[in-house]
Each structure stands twice: as structure tokens, then as C-alpha cells.
Amino acid sequence: MFCLPNEVLLSTLRNQFPGRQEQILALSSLVAIRAAPCRNVVLYGLHATGKTAITRAILEKLSSPPTQQNGTQNEHLDDNEDELRYAIIKSAECITARHLLEQTIASVAKATEWEGELSACPNVAHLVVEVGKMINKWTDSDDDRSRRRLVLVFDGIDHQREITPTFLPALGRMGEIISNLTIVYIVTAPRPNFLHLHGVPHIHFPSYTKAELLQIISTITPNPELPSGPEDTKSVWTKFCPAIYDTLNKHSGRDIVSFRSTCLLLWPKFIQPILDGTYYPTPFSRLLVANRTLFQNDSILLPSIIALAPNPTTNTTTTKLPALATQLPFHTRLLLIASYLASFNPPKTDMTHFMKSAIARRRKKGGGTALTRKSAPKHRKISRKLLGAQTFVLDRMLAIFSCLKEDAYVSAYNRKRGMRRTGEREDVSGSADIQTAIATLASLRLLVKMGAANAVDYLDGGCKYRVAVGWDVVRGIGRSVGLEVEDYLAE
């Protein structure tokens, strides 16, 4: 006998999740025992569209039907009641596919009150047998098997680590083997036919529209509240949120989570003039104009990992650390510049830039003469700067380093004539200090080692590197050691 889930239940859910009526109705009919229970249901939609929350809420409601008798349904004596149980498995918490399987068995055992031993579960075949045993035992304990049903929810299964390509199709077939089982897959964007089964119902959770977003956000009470009372707070908040949406979150961060975080972050600053007593909540436009800088600064959209000075007193006492350029030792800075040049100069131009005999030609950048220039190149070459850093071998970088070293010594000597130096610097080529510096740069990930992580040693001559700092950083570092990096850069 077909009947839709309880209308009271649906209406409470609808109020709880505005803008999701269709999805709630569809999902609850697809899992409810007396409606149209399916073997597989796929829920899909972008981040923060309420997939997990709604599934959990529906299942919770369906599994504990509104009842007046106290605790009797726990003993499963009431034959009039259908019994739906559920287990949710979060893929984000499972390290491997096997972990996922064992997690599944454990939660199914918990849901079906299985009392036997839990065996290890190496593959899906095993899972089917175990889950089948558990569900059969559970459903057999009732007279009418069809009144009991288990819903298994795989949350974020598309991001599961170390999963085999046959894993999902195998799960999809599970419902054919085990009766009274519904599997719900929550995914972001499913590939077409990823379960290799036809006719699997898909429920789409679209992104919230502006009206829905505002409706949801109006239910939040911001902190701190206005001194004049909750009504004022409510009215300012409901005007404040659309303003934020239109200025900041319309173009990026349109999901509810980032919209909410932006609103909550800016709220205290926005109402500061009211708290100070300079403005009143009533003419909202004046408040808006007074705070217009808040709406112009879109850097707030980037998530920051540092608290924005919760107590400014401590922040003023601690002195800011100087830039990275000045913290690195002299030779390490030179090595970093040399690596940048090795990454961005094509090897064939090294001759022009770094050979002693070519000093006169060095400033010409490329060293071409009028005769060699062709009228029009056949194909347009992309600038190397745009191509990003190329790999280089260690010895080429060291050769560039030893050229730079000479120039840097001269300019350092000129600048710091007053400083104490013991005359000649000791020869650093081939010294352990240089090798330490390279290893340090690599472990700070300012130099990135290419290839497998543990394939060759850091200092192996065959090891290839790529520089990981940008032009601005290198130019700053170059100036701190008295080198203009442009002079050495091709193009």
C-alpha cells in the first residue's frame, strides 16, 4: 500500500531547509518504506548545497517515527510500525578502500544490532556477504520482512582515496543481492553512468539563488547584537546581508558557507559606528555610506589563516620579522638567484651572460647582431617568463653561482667598505657550506626537486631542480646583495 511520508514530518523539514522542498520530497519518497524505496539513489550538487545535512535529517526523522508510546518501538514489538535504520559512512575519514569497507561493516553492525564477531573485510565481495548476513538476520527477526529496511549512505564517495574503478559499480549491484537495502551516494559531480546501472534516480541539489541565500542567512542572529534591541539588530542584519551579497559575494564565493563567513566577519566592523554612537540604525543608507570602504575591499573573500589582530595591544609590541630576503645568509641568497637564472634562462644563452670573454656583450641581452636577425619569425615563440620555471641540473646552477659570486663580492665590498672583512674571502667552491645551503633551500621548498621524492639524493649531480620563487622576490634578494638580476636574464 503506497503512501507518502508523513506530511507533518515533511513540513518541519521544509521549514528547516528553505529552498529545498523538491529535494526533500524526492529523497524521502525514494527511501521511505511505504513510498517507492529504491536500491540506489545518487545525490549530487556543489559544495555547501545541503546534501549531507538534508539526508541526515530525513533519515533521522524517518527512522524515529512520531510516536506516543514510550520506548516500545525499541523492543520491536509494535507490528504496526515500519522500521527504517540507517548508517552514514564518511569517505573523508577513510584512508583506504579497505578502511571504508570495514567502517561500513562496523556501522551496519551497529545499526542492525549485530552481536556476532566482526571479520576483516578485504574486498567488496566480502562486504556483500557480511552485510547480507547482518541484514537478513535483522529482517528475519520480524514477521514481515518488507517492513524493515536499511539505508546505507556513502558521503563523498567520489573523493575516496585509493579506490579501484570497479568499486562503485560493485556497490551498485549490492542492492540486487541483498534485499531491503537502499544505498545513497552523495557526490559532487557524477560522471555519466558511474554506477554502470541504468535507471538509478539522481537528485540534483542546485546552488542556492540569491533569494534563498538571503532567506537562510536571515535566520542567523549576528554577534554582537545592537544595544537598541533584537528588532533593530534583525532589521539592520536583513538590510546588511543583501548589500554584502551585491557588492562582494555576487561574483565569487556564492555558496552559503563563504557568504555567511563574510557577513559574520564584516558585521562587527559594520556596526561599530552604531556602538560608538556616531550613527543610528534607522537611516540605513547613511550607515552604508559611512562604511563604504568595507564593501570596496574584496581581499576579505580570500580565506585568511591568521586572526586579524584579535587584541591589538600584543600586536604592536611584537616587531615584524623582516622579509625573507634579509633573513637568508649571503651565499644562500646568491644560490637562490643563480637557481632563478638557471630556471629562466635557456641554457644556450649561458655563454653570452656568464662567460668572462663575453662581458662586453652581456648587456645586449641575447647577443644577437643585426645580421642574424630575421625579418619575421616563422612561429611566434612564447616568452620563457610565461612558460614558468624550467628544470636545471645542479652543476649548471653552481657554474652560474660562481660567476655571480665574483660580481657580488665586488659590489658588497664597495658598499660595505666600512665593514670589517678579513680581506680576501675564503674560496667557497666545493665546500660543505654550499651543499648545506642547497639542501636547506630544497627543504624550505624554495628549490623544488623534480622526479620521485626519494629517487636520488639532494646533492646528486643528476638531480634536477626548479626554482619556486617569483620574480619580485628574486629581484629584492638580488638588490640586497648588490646585483641587478635583469642584467643576467635573457629576454
Added chain:
Amino acid sequence: MSVHDEIRSHAGFDAWDHQSAYVYEPGTGGEDAPFGQRPSKRRKVTDATEHLFTSESYKSSIGFEPLFGGAESEGCMLLREELYERYWSETELRIQSVLDEANEGTLADVSQFVNDSEVYRSDDKLPSAFIVTGPNISSQSLLFNQLSTKLRSEINGPVITLRSGDATNLKSVLKIIIRTATNQLLDEGGLSNDHNVGCKKIVVAFQDSEAFETNILVDLISLFKSWMDRIPFVLLFGVATSIELFQERLSKSATRSLFGIQVDVEQTSSVIERIFQKAVASSSAVLRLGPDVLSILMERQLDHLQSVQSFVAAIKYAYMSHFYGNALSVLCDNSEPADVTRVLEDRHYEAIRTLPSFKKHIERLVRSHESSRIRALLQDDEVLSEEVKQALRSRQKANLQLLRTIHAFQSASDEAIDCVNLYMTVFEGNLQQSDFVKVLLASLKRMAPAQMLTLLSKITAAIREGNPGMNLDGWSFEDEDFLVNIQDVERKILALSNAADEAELPVRSSETIHNKGLRTTVVAQRVQLSYAESTLTAHEKEFLEQNERVSGLLENYFTTDDPRQSLFSEIWLCNSTATLLEAFAPRPRAAVESALCVPDQFLNLEVTINSYPQRTSLHATAVLYQRYLEAGSLINMADLWSSFLEIMVDEEEEPDERAVLMQFYHALADLKSMGMVKQSKKKADHLAKVSWKGL
């Protein structure tokens, strides 16, 4: 990496590891080794270093050895050892106190953050502190050890420190986290199941977070986030570069789930300066480090590695080498100065007479024609011993004076002065010609009376109070004259500036008085320039006088002797740089290259009178290395072999090609194991040249 780690990482290494073929000998060791023991390559390496450092053999092996070619008496040898132990442990304590203090602020900040972490926890944010340590990675392990000890004693929960070396993949990291957490909980008698513990915090610290693989870090963060509703994680990240760079590396979703504060660590340079004050420039330091040694140390800090640990190690090395290698270091004993010469033997006196400073002293005496004194010093040990005693007594005073000068000067000057540089200048004995004094004296000229008064009061305060950092007490009694003079000047300047104020004619600084004012007047549309002589008030005249006097006083006060020239300075001044560089700045690559170029010098081969060495003595690897250097970046194997063969065989003899081929293989294997050649992928039968000479 600490020394300890380094030794441990080499523990399982031996020359056999890189050999491609072995002779399997099942019989050896089979009798006493129990069945089922792991083969030597897979055995569990026990911590051999513990054993190494505690064993008797190790202790005796670092013991001192008798000097003077073994003729030094055992008493003196033991005395040197004892002196070293005593003075170094004193110094080490002082250094340790600085190191402990240095991280104290950071530790307090972090533990406060961990205690207040609930403030930063919201529904989707993990509370996390970013400890910006600066690029000196070696100090991170000390900091994180201190941190975990402190946090474990303060919060009720486990503290897990992760290093990038442990984190090869996600599973192994999780294993480490779970194992450490459960062990710590079991140790405390708590539950092994950390899910049940409600109020606890679990601190996970990433020591060198930049060195972690980014995807492992991101995976870990997302895992922590999904467990956040059950386990209250608090994350600590050691960031060596900057937070911006670190954040760029993480994915957006990981960034979104972190929120917390930035904690700065005191900079290496300021820690080094404090250590320098406490350990080197302190008045209680027995051994003085000379300017040459210090300049090398500081230069290395600037040029190569900014690391407190290496600075401390270098100071320790200076102490060790001084007491180990200098027989006269027995005289450093300052506990009973009257008695120090009692331990001296004949050989010591001989050694004293060869000291350069003693020779200079004799030359001085020769110039002043004190021949009887010279004879006594050269022949009579008693006289010499008296001289040594006196010199040692006077040097303590002299050194104290130098340190006082440093302190007084530092407090006198306006801008912060690099203490190390000042110390080096003073111990080179040319403070009065240095820029420091010149700048100070020049600034005197620009001073108005009020500024002059603050300067003078700063100097008197410095003399009265001393410097606890350098373990200097006030010395107002000993510099009575100078103080009286200064106070006199102070009084006069005060009086005259008061008088000038009453007369409403403010006293100008001496520079503005001397500058002639340039006056422009426009007469009939022409500009006329004229110099106006400034007129001096009576107060200003007096101020000029006092200014001159202060300038003279200070110049005199900041004139010091060169301690390196003083008699027997070799005993207490460590200024030899030769071994220091060898020990701390080795050049392995350059050494290997030069060994391959001139093997004769290293192998102790007999070089015949002919300039060309015997063919039999040719070292195959060195010969092949020469061929290698002459080749381009791609080396044809056939060419390499034929040129090698040509060199290795005599023209007259029948070439034993097989033997030479074996040598060739051997040499090539050597080059390969040194990482100089590898198989080329570009061309068949070619080798790729990997390392060039001289880089």
C-alpha cells in the same frame, strides 16, 4: 640535523652496501647467531650512538694527550683537562640560560594559545598557531622539544611532534600520530581510547611544515577537520619562510579550515648577540676569543648559515682546541693566581721563551739596554715565573678595563651598536682610530647642552651600575678621576644652560656656532651674498670650552691598548684561525677533485727523478678522471677506452688488454660511485658527464 641523528643515519652504512655482487658465505657467524635472525642489511639498527657515547672506550678516547712530544707530565695533562671541563661547563651553563630565555616568550605565547584555543575553534576551523622560526632549520628541533615538554606538563593531553622525514605517506603519519598519542596517554595512566576523552586537547605539531609533501599536509588537515567534532585537535606549524608562502602552497579548502595566530621567534642574530655578551664578552670568561677568530665566526654567520647551534659549537671548539693543543693553558687557572706557576716544568719555561709576545718583550728590553734583566729572564726560571705571575695579574685588570670601555662606549652612543664589532675593534686595540669613536666625537659637536647632559649622565650611570649581562659590576671607585671630571663638566653645563635660559639666549651647539651664516640681501634687484660672523654669547663661549673638555676626556677614556701585543697574551687569548676553518668549513667536493688530479700527493707514491711517473704507479681512476675532464658532456665509451688503453700500456711490451680492461672497469665504477658519470639516455654507448671540476 643534530650530530646524534647524523651518526645514527650512518650507522648501517658500510662499503659493501653499494657492491653489486657478493660472495655468499653461509658458514660465518652461523654458529653463534640464533636461527631466524635478520640478515645484516635488514637487521634492526640499535641505537649504537648511546653505547658509543657512554662506553668507557669513548671516554678515554677523547681524553687529553701529553704535549711536548709526549714529555708533558701527567699532572699537567690532567690539569688541562680539568680546566677545560670546568670553564666550558661554566660557559655552557651561561649559554644554556640564554637559549632557554630566548624561546621563553614564544613558548608562553604558544601555550597560552593552546589554552585559549576554544576561542579560535568554530564549526569549520581548526585552531592553529603558525610559529615563524626563520630560515634556520637547525634551531627548530630545540624549540619544538621545549614546546612539547612545556605543553605536555601544562595541558591535559598528548602532544605529537611530526617531522617531514617521518612523513613519507599518509598512512605512516597517521600511524605515528596514533601510536604517540596512545603511548602518551598510557604513560599518564589515561584511557587508551582517545575518542572517549572529552575535555582533552590533542596538539599536533608540524616541526618543518614546509618540507612536508603538500598533498600529505592537505590530506592530514582535511582528516583532522572531519574528526574535529569528536577529537579537539590543536595544530602547530613551524614555518621557516613566511606565512604567505606557506599559505600559497596549501589548497583553498585546507586554508579555509585553518584559523589561528602567528607567533614569532626571536631572531638568530639577537640570540647570538646575547650569547656573545654572556659567554664571550663576559668578565667571568677565562678564555678570550681574539678578533680574528670572531671575525671568521661572524662572517660565517652572515655568509653561510645563521645558526645559534653552530656558533655555540664553534666557541666550544675554540675552548677545546685551546686547552687541548696549548700546553701553556695550564696557566689559565684563575682560582688561585699566586700559585699558578707551581705546576710549570722546564719544558713549559722553554715554551714560554718561544712565545712571540715574549720575543717582542725581549726586543723591547734590548732597545732599552736592560741586558741584565734580559739575561735573567732568559736563563733564570724563577725570574721568568715571577714575570708570568705579574703579567697574568695585570692582564686580568687590563681585560676588565677593556670590557668596561666596551660597556661605557655602548651606553654612550645614541644608536644601537653591534656589540660583536665593537668587541673586535677593542681587542684589536684600535678603538680610538675606529669609526665608532669618530662618530661619537663628531656627534658631540652637534649637541646642544641638554643632549650633552643626557650623554654625560648615561656615561656616569653606566660606570656606576655596570652591566649584569656581561657580569660587570659598577666601577665608580676605580675611575674616580674620570667621574669627578665628568661631574664637574656636567655641573658647569647645567649652570650655564640655566643661566642662558634666564637670559633667553639659548646656547647653540658648537657646530652651529662655528658655521658662518650665509646672508643674502637684495639691493636694487641684485643679490648680494655676505658672510655673517655669528656673535658668541658668554655662555656659548663657556659651552665651547666644556665641549672641548668632554671631547678630550672621552677620547682619552676610549683609548685602549692592543691586548694581542701584551706579554704572554697567547696564554689566555685564543686567536688561531687555522684549525677552526678546517673543522667547520670542509670542502669535500674540492678535496675529491684535487685528490683525483694529483693522486701522487695523497697516495705517497715514489716519484722517480723523471718528471713522468712510472707507468706501474699510474692510478687508474686518476687517469680516467683526466680523460673525463677533457671530454665533453657526452662521452663515447669506445673513445674513452681506447685513450685509456693507450696511456696504460707501454709501447714496447705486449699489452695485456684483459688486465687493463679490468682496471678500466674498476676506475669507471669508482667514477660512477662518486656520482660523476651516469648512463646517457640521449645516445647509445655514451656516458653523460654529471659533474664539472671546480664548482
